[in-house]
Amino acid sequence: MNYFEFYELPLQFHPDLNVVKSKFYAFSKKFHPDFYANESEEKQQEVLDLSTLNNKAYQTLSNPAKLLKYVLELKGVVQTDEHYQLPQTFLMEMMDVNEALMDMEFEPDASKLLTVQAEVDAIEEKLFGELKNLTDLFDQTGGNENTLLAIKDLFYRQKYLNRIRERLPKG
Structure with a gap:
C-alpha cells in the first residue's frame, strides 16, 4: 500500500x-x-x-523533496540509483559555477563567493518556479508522460544544485 x-x-x-x-x-x-x-x-x-x-x-x-521523489518513483519515472544524463546546456551552465568553486578552494574570495551564491540562488529559484508550474499542472490534470519527464529532469537538476550548495564555503 x-x-x-x-x-x-x-x-x-x-x-x-x-x-x-x-x-x-x-x-x-x-x-x-x-x-x-x-x-x-x-x-x-x-x-x-x-x-x-x-x-x-x-x-x-x-516533506516537499521526499514527496517529489516518492511520486516520481510511484509513477515509475525515477528508479533508485538511476544514472540520469542531465542536458548539456545545464551542465555547461554548471561548469562555470564548478570552476569558481575550485578556484575558491585555492584562493578564498568573499566577493566571488557572494557572486557564486547569488548565481546558484537564481538558478535554483528558476528551477523551483518551473517545477511548481509543472507539479501544479500534474495535480490539476493528472499529468501525462511528457509532464512527468520534465518534472524528472528538474528533480535531477535540483539534486545537482544541492550537491553544489553543499560545496559552497560557509561564511
Whole structure:
C-alpha cells in the first residue's frame, strides 16, 4: 500500500497538508502500540507495522523533496540509483559555477563567493518556479508522460544544485 492510499488521498505533488497531518494524528492514536499490549504477537506486529507506515507516510508526504521523489518513483519515472544524463546546456551552465568553486578552494574570495551564491540562488529559484508550474499542472490534470519527464529532469537538476550548495564555503 502506498502512502496516498494509506491516507486515502489522490496521488499528487501537493497534497493537502492539513489532511496529511490530521490523518497522521488519527492513525497515531489508532495504531499506538500501547493500546495493543494485551493482544497476540501477530496483532502487535501488525499494529507496529501500521504505526511505522504511518510515520513514514507523514515524513514523506509532509516533506516537499521526499514527496517529489516518492511520486516520481510511484509513477515509475525515477528508479533508485538511476544514472540520469542531465542536458548539456545545464551542465555547461554548471561548469562555470564548478570552476569558481575550485578556484575558491585555492584562493578564498568573499566577493566571488557572494557572486557564486547569488548565481546558484537564481538558478535554483528558476528551477523551483518551473517545477511548481509543472507539479501544479500534474495535480490539476493528472499529468501525462511528457509532464512527468520534465518534472524528472528538474528533480535531477535540483539534486545537482544541492550537491553544489553543499560545496559552497560557509561564511
